[in-house]
Amino acid sequence: MKDSSLRIANLLLAAAVLFLCCDGGGGGGAAAEEAAELSSDVGLSEAEVGLIRRRQLLYYRDGFGDRGENVTVPDSFTFPNPRLRDAYIALQAWKLAIVSDPKNVTGDWVGPDVCNYKGVFCAPLPSDPCLTVVAGIDLNHADIAGFLPEELGLLCDLAIFHINSNRFCGTIPHSFSRIHLLFELDLSNNRFAGGFPDVVLGLPELKYFDIRFNEFDGSIPEELFDKNLDAIFVNNNRFVFDIPDNFGNSPVSVIVMANNRFHGCVPASIGNMSDTLNEIILLNNGLRSCIPKEIGLLKSVTVFDVSFNDLVGTLPEEIA
Numbered sequence: 001m002k003d004s005s006l007r008i009a010n011l012l013l014a015a016a017v018l019f020l021c022c023d024g025g026g027g028g029g030a031a032a033e034e035a036a037e038l039s040s041d042v043g044l045s046e047a048e049v050g051l052i053r054r055r056q057l058l059y060y061r062d063g064f065g066d067r068g069e070n071v072t073v074p075d076s077f078t079f080p081n082p083r084l085r086d087a088y089i090a091l092q093a094w095k096l097a098i099v100s101d102p103k104n105v106t107g108d109w110v111g112p113d114v115c116n117y118k119g120v121f122c123a124p125l126p127s128d129p130c131l132t133v134v135a136g137i138d139l140n141h142a143d144i145a146g147f148l149p150e151e152l153g154l155l156c157d158l159a160i161f162h163i164n165s166n167r168f169c170g171t172i173p174h175s176f177s178r179i180h181l182l183f184e185l186d187l188s189n190n191r192f193a194g195g196f197p198d199v200v201l202g203l204p205e206l207k208y209f210d211i212r213f214n215e216f217d218g219s220i221p222e223e224l225f226d227k228n229l230d231a232i233f234v235n236n237n238r239f240v241f242d243i244p245d246n247f248g249n250s251p252v253s254v255i256v257m258a259n260n261r262f263h264g265c266v267p268a269s270i271g272n273m274s275d276t277l278n279e280i281i282l283l284n285n286g287l288r289s290c291i292p293k294e295i296g297l298l299k300s301v302t303v304f305d306v307s308f309n310d311l312v313g314t315l316p317e318e319i320a
């Protein structure tokens, strides 16, 4: 009993934080006022308790804490194929999860013709060119506040998902594991928080991975460096970890890890990145140790920045 009431208290707290974080539309203010009103009462009435419980359910629908929305498709709508019907559900759920859209970017997300929605791009499915599917989302610089509902996993043919420079918060839904063609994921400059979004490790086609300028914390799983990625941007988050020995397995041409808190050595395996690496930026991380001599193997690196790190040792002449 004690455990479960503690859990409820924690969930409520988390829900309150979510409200605060998605602060665009005034909804957060109203909720905060309401909460203050409730807590100033001597006790909570049954109805108030029920209200809080329902709100909690709204925010936490599954075991991962992913939240979904409740979209129904009008009978009068017809779709060229079931993939586009699923896309309609996903995009309408997303629209419900948006609390502020100051540029009215999603204003035309109405009706069944999802391929004409602003920021939504359709294309023939590579494996079945007769089938038109949603292949790209580009909402860069839309300044939208909201979160990513789990229904986005219905966009299972997406190759490109770009939402940089918005105010999305919360976490990356586990349903993203269904987006198995995803090639470019750009979540940069938003307000995502919590641990590293492990779901990306299972995306087989991912090449461009950009989560810079968010609030992710904890460690970065070493599996990231075994993935066949071309670009990794994790800078300006709150990650804290040792750079693992398998770092050099990464075939990236660009990796930027600046402005986090990494410890330990730059691993010697970095020498194995010489065929692919062009740009590596580790600045301002609190790395407090050695630079391995293998760094001299990095022949095609044009940008190498480890400044503000208290590193001991000297850079090989080739790099310095």
Ligand SMILES: *[C@@H]1O[C@H](CO)[C@@H](O)[C@H](O)[C@H]1NC(C)=O
Pocket: 070, 072
């Ligand atoms: C979703 O909407 C339908 C129809 O409006 C309703 O019957 C159902 O209870 C809703 N489900 C949830 C989980 O809110």
Ligand SMILES: *[C@@H]1O[C@H](CO)[C@@H](O)[C@H](O)[C@H]1NC(C)=O
Pocket: 104, 107, 108
């Ligand atoms: C937002 O865009 C839609 C469709 O483009 C338009 O009908 C609506 O009036 C716009 N709303 C505002 C507040 O500008």
Ligand SMILES: *[C@@H]1O[C@H](CO)[C@@H](O)[C@H](O)[C@H]1NC(C)=O
Pocket: 248, 268, 269, 270, 271, 272, 294
């Ligand atoms: C580079 O890779 C090879 C083979 O994967 C491995 O044996 C070697 O130890 C690596 N070099 C470094 C410096 O880690």
